[in-house]
Amino acid sequence: MAKPPADVRYTREHEWIRLDGDIATVGITDHAQEQLGDVVFVELPEIGRDVAAEEACAVVESVKAASDLYAPLTGKVVETNQTIIDDPSIVNSDAEGEGWFFRIEIDDTDAFEALMDAAAYDEYVETLD
Amino acid sequence: MIENALPDDPTPKKLRTVPLDAWHRALGARMVEFAGYAMPVQYQGVLAEHLHCRAQATLFDVSHMGQATLTGAPAAAALERLVPGDLLGLKPGRQRYTLLTNEVGGILDDLMVANPGGEKLFLVVNASRKEIDFTHIAANLPSGVQFHEHDDRALLALQGPAAAAVISHISAEASQIPFMGMAAVTLAGIPCLVARSGYTGEDGFEISLPAESAQALAQRILDEPEVIPAGLGARDSLRLEAGLCLYGNDIDELTSPIEADLAWVIGRRRRNAWDFPGAAVIRDQLEHGAPRRRVGIRPDGRAPARALTEIVAGDGTEAGTVTSGGFSPTLSAPIAMGYVRKDLTADGTALHLMVRGKPLPARVVPLPFVPHRYAR
Numbered sequence: 286m287a288k289p290p291a292d293v294r295y296t297r298e299h300e301w302i303r304l305d306g307d308i309a310t311v312g313i314t315d316h317a318q319e320q321l322g323d324v325v326f327v328e329l330p331e332i333g334r335d336v337a338a339e340e341a342c343a344v345v346e347s348v349k350a351a352s353d354l355y356a357p358l359t360g361k362v363v364e365t366n367q368t369i370i371d372d373p374s375i376v377n378s379d380a381e382g383e384g385w386f387f388r389i390e391i392d393d394t395d396a397f398e399a400l401m402d403a404a405a406y407d408e409y410v411e412t413l414d
Numbered sequence: 415m416i417e418n419a420l421p422d423d424p425t426p427k428k429l430r431t432v433p434l435d436a437w438h439r440a441l442g443a444r445m446v447e448f449a450g451y452a453m454p455v456q457y458q459g460v461l462a463e464h465l466h467c468r469a470q471a472t473l474f475d476v477s478h479m480g481q482a483t484l485t486g487a488p489a490a491a492a493l494e495r496l497v498p499g500d501l502l503g504l505k506p507g508r509q510r511y512t513l514l515t516n517e518v519g520g521i522l523d524d525l526m527v528a529n530p531g532g533e534k535l536f537l538v539v540n541a542s543r544k545e546i547d548f549t550h551i552a553a554n555l556p557s558g559v560q561f562h563e564h565d566d567r568a569l570l571a572l573q574g575p576a577a578a579a580v581i582s583h584i585s586a587e588a589s590q591i592p593f594m595g596m597a598a599v600t601l602a603g604i605p606c607l608v609a610r611s612g613y614t615g616e617d618g619f620e621i622s623l624p625a626e627s628a629q630a631l632a633q634r635i636l637d638e639p640e641v642i643p644a645g646l647g648a649r650d651s652l653r654l655e656a657g658l659c660l661y662g663n664d665i666d667e668l669t670s671p672i673e674a675d676l677a678w679v680i681g682r683r684r685r686n687a688w689d690f691p692g693a694a695v696i697r698d699q700l701e702h703g704a705p706r707r708r709v710g711i712r713p714d715g716r717a718p719a720r721a722l723t724e725i726v727a728g729d730g731t732e733a734g735t736v737t738s739g740g741f742s743p744t745l746s747a748p749i750a751m752g753y754v755r756k757d758l759t760a761d762g763t764a765l766h767l768m769v770r771g772k773p774l775p776a777r778v779v780p781l782p783f784v785p786h787r788y789a790r
């Protein structure tokens with residue numbers, strides 16, 4: 286799968302974050318969905334919730350197991366993707382696009398810049414296994 | 415996220431391998447640890463494999479399970495001292511599901527016992543329990559019965575509505591074996607012990623064969639267009655839909671057959687003699703009711719409730735615990751089995767499941783979740 290352009294960062298917890306102004310869109314990486322297997326249930330944070338970086342704020346469940354999704358950056362939840370509530374399989378078919386989870390308004394864009402870029406994330410994934 | 419789905423142990427344990435290990439890897443299986451073995455959890459994906467088994471047929475490698483033979487005229491009488499099933503009445507060519515019980519009425523393991531003829535009994539036990547089972551059985555045999563473990567044999571399970579058609583292309587004789595029957599049949603030139611049984615709720619065959627021939631037969635079966643390989647992931651979701659117990663989750667040494675809703679395994683003759691381990695406890699529960707019982711549970715929403723989820727009654731009191739839970743691909747909804755207080759076992763009883771600290775509404779439903787389609 287082609288990587289999105291350069292305004293995307295990644296976490297060691299296998300989330301991707303795309304920044305538009307001060308709005309960060311968050312989802313799980315293609316590697317993560319591959320590891321999880323068939324996603325059957327998603328729970329998303331309430332809009333307006335203040336989240337701290339590394340705080341558990343969403344849940345993704347595959348047929349095999351439940352996993353937490355952590356806020357990659359501190360901010361306020363401003364939008365969630367209802368489409369993946371209705372059809373969780375989109376998280377598998379388009380993890381780094383239509384399968385996004387939520388959007389947060391972030392306080393600190395420097396924290397975004399400090400996250401891994403695509404090359405660093407790919408290298409990180411290589412070290413796993 | 416997904417720490418539990420990603421490998422985080424840099425020094426993996428030395429796992430035992432099944433005879434088909436390389437074959438699984440060549441087919442693209444994702445291998446995981448199960449009961450000390452490296453086993454395929456999925457190939458193309460749990461959902462697809464599960465649905466294919468319900469629609470056509472899938473092939474499972476369950477060679478990690480324990481296989482053994484008891485030989486000698488007193489074998490059935492000897493094994494009856496350890497299980498509540500009627501084994502003296504098990505005719506040649508027939509197989510039966512039974513339980514090894516302990517002195518407190520708990521379950522040491524659930525197992526299949528077959529009578530292949532010739533004063534033998536053929537046993538298949540859970541991988542996670544085989545050392546315990548076989549030690550226990552061997553220690554309790556009289557001198558006239560020999561115990562032999564078949565660690566040189568593989569076990570394949572072909573399951574699904576197309577299983578009989580598939581097997582008939584290889585052996586017409588095998589396809590004629592009745593439900594819970596067993597026969598020695600040659601498949602693709604390989605001497606096999608074939609049973610008409612399985613762990614999915616579908617029609618199917620369980621095939622014991624020499625390890626060195628496992629790949630030839632597995633490939634021969636997979637060459638049939640109806641068949642795809644399926645891993646332990648689909649095996650688990652299929653058996654849960656079928657309402658079948660998984661040892662270690664739904665039954666264990668502290669769970670009685672009555673609590674587990676497995677009273678039907680106690681043979682009629684055995685209910686007169688009550689001469690198996692734990693019989694006093696089990697008889698008392700059968701006559702007066704057990705304090706808790708295994709039930710089917712349907713959560714109302716879409717959130718699955720996994721094993722160990724706490725169950726709360728409508729009035730907020732403790733009701734029990736989920737022992738198996740997940741997502742049903744057939745129903746496209748979450749399903750679970752668990753143990754609830756005896757006053758809460760009626761179908762339709764409202765419960766709450768404590769998932770991530772929140773009470774999710776659920777109700778008691780009959781088992782199985784998906785009707786069995788055995789070839790009766």
